Amino acid sequence: MQDVKLPDTPITEAYPGLNNLVVDFNQMKAFLDDPLVLVEGDGVRVRDHTGQWYIDGLAGVAAVQVGHRNQGIIDAMHAQLNRIALTLPLYAASEPAIALAERLAEVTPEPLTHVKFTSGGSEANETAFKLARQFHAQTGNPGKYKVISRYKSYHGATMGALAASGGASRKLPYEPFPTGFVHVLPPDCYRSPFGLDGVECAIQSAELVDHVIVGEGAETVAALIADPVVMSAEGLIAPPIEYFKILREICDRHNVLLIFDEIITGFGRLGEMFAADVYETCPDIMSVGKGISGGYAALAAVMLTERVASAFWGELGDGVHFNAGHTYSGNPVACAAGLEAVRQIVEGGALDNGRERGRQLRAGMDELMSRYMQIGRVEGVGMLQGVEFVSDRATRSPYPGDNLLCRAVGRTARRNGLIGRMGDHTYVLAPPLTSTEEEIDEMLDILDASIAETLETFEE
Numbered sequence: 001m002q003d004v005k006l007p008d009t010p011i012t013e014a015y016p017g018l019n020n021l022v023v024d025f026n027q028m029k030a031f032l033d034d035p036l037v038l039v040e041g042d043g044v045r046v047r048d049h050t051g052q053w054y055i056d057g058l059a060g061v062a063a064v065q066v067g068h069r070n071q072g073i074i075d076a077m078h079a080q081l082n083r084i085a086l087t088l089p090l091y092a093a094s095e096p097a098i099a100l101a102e103r104l105a106e107v108t109p110e111p112l113t114h115v116k117f118t119s120g121g122s123e124a125n126e127t128a129f130k131l132a133r134q135f136h137a138q139t140g141n142p143g144k145y146k147v148i149s150r151y152k153s154y155h156g157a158t159m160g161a162l163a164a165s166g167g168a169s170r171k172l173p174y175e176p177f178p179t180g181f182v183h184v185l186p187p188d189c190y191r192s193p194f195g196l197d198g199v200e201c202a203i204q205s206a207e208l209v210d211h212v213i214v215g216e217g218a219e220t221v222a223a224l225i226a227d228p229v230v231m232s233a234e235g236l237i238a239p240p241i242e243y244f245k246i247l248r249e250i251c252d253r254h255n256v257l258l259i260f261d262e263i264i265t266g267f268g269r270l271g272e273m274f275a276a277d278v279y280e281t282c283p284d285i286m287s288v289g290k291g292i293s294g295g296y297a298a299l300a301a302v303m304l305t306e307r308v309a310s311a312f313w314g315e316l317g318d319g320v321h322f323n324a325g326h327t328y329s330g331n332p333v334a335c336a337a338g339l340e341a342v343r344q345i346v347e348g349g350a351l352d353n354g355r356e357r358g359r360q361l362r363a364g365m366d367e368l369m370s371r372y373m374q375i376g377r378v379e380g381v382g383m384l385q386g387v388e389f390v391s392d393r394a395t396r397s398p399y400p401g402d403n404l405l406c407r408a409v410g411r412t413a414r415r416n417g418l419i420g421r422m423g424d425h426t427y428v429l430a431p432p433l434t435s436t437e438e439e440i441d442e443m444l445d446i447l448d449a450s451i452a453e454t455l456e457t458f459e460e
Contacts, residue, residue, distance in 0.1 A: 041068025063295035080336035096335035114309035117330030121263035122156025124287035132223035154232035187239035206246035228275030267291030271382030294341035297334035354433030358382035364444035386428035413450040
């Protein structure tokens with residue numbers, strides 16, 4: 001291979017370390033041509049290295065639920081740092097982890113009673129898969145090992161989590177994946193292959209899962225994992241409430257554990273504490289992360305029902321315990337951040353405010369759709385909303401890969417001071433739950449102006 005000479009640009013002169021850094025999901029050659037180095041945050045806003053301020057319309061990645069530079073969380077972490085920063089993960093628990101486990105058992109749906117901490121969402125979903133397989137092995141069904149997931153979903157970047165994910169663009173370089181992962185069609189009722197809309201589409205999509213379980217052999221299927229609202233490189237999908245109720249019944253019928261991946265949707269993002277509350281369906285296992293610490297520390301968790309957890313309870317010599325963990329799982333400083341973040345969401349008013357601001361955000365995007373024929377649909381729940389751009393609303397035809405309006409709008413919005421999630425076809429806003437009415441209006445105004453500005457020069 002030839003040596004690659006990195007460009008000598010002002011950004012690498014200011015930050016030579018950019019020649020060494022790999023930014024997640026970015027082609028660094030392109031990143032250096034259009035860099036974004038953030039140096040400060042305050043509330044819903046972040047400032048880059050040039051001094052420009054932006055509205056963080058993505059809350060980090062749907063994680064900064066209670067805003068940047070949140071002094072309550074900072075103080076909680078500082079106080080814990082002055083006590084102990086890392087306990088002995090192999091032999092000991094910490095007081096913040098114990099307190100946060102109790103708190104999570106209080107705020108999650110009632111059947112979820114036990115907590116296994118991890119450092120991030122990928123680890124949490126990997127843990128969920130291992131728990132599901134071990135549960136069945138220890139309850140008389142050792143042949144149950146397969147995990148069913150949906151196309152277009154994203155469950156993490158580690159090999160097992162990525163194997164369960166459904167987007168080809170992020171998976172192809174790493175094939176082949178471990179065996180035992182089976183995919184089904186998602187309830188994307190805007191682009192249903194069944195030619196159905198709404199509830200009928202959701203019912204058909206759910207019942208398809210039943211056919212797949214039977215086809216694979218129910219005696220081989222351990223779990224079904226679903227992110228209740230899909231936000232991935234493939235778009236945004238928020239199914240009707242009936243979908244998950246049917247999935248729950250199907251899983252119960254076949255003794256398949258239902259796993260909710262609530263890494264994105266948890267901690268108030270959808271207007272309730274969890275998507276399980278929104279969809280009135282409780283899973284057997286629930287992965288949570290991102291907002292659990294308000295985005296201030298690497299923290300995630302796996303919640304278990306008593307039925308699942310009891311399979312791991314026994315005498316020391318029984319060998320039925322969950323024999324896995326990570327160095328920074330349940331880190332005391334991270335858990336201290338989590339305790340304060342959850343307190344502010346529940347008791348501090350962030351949940352109630354986010355519910356109101358979510359309605360405002362949805363109404364504003366619906367209004368944009370009424371004026372721009374290039375918006376084919378508005379999709380989302382609560383403070384997770386997106387607009388999908390189409391070249392023809394009647395046929396729902398997407399823009400071709402070499403001429404993507406959504407990415408052009410996203411670049412314009414960033415220049416105008418708004419950062420959202422810019423996919424090929426869907427632009428998503430998921431701002432902090434603490435956003436004010438005026439700040440939501442400002443986000444919508446910038447998005448409106450950016451669409452109009454982009455269309456002035458965009459060639460269909």
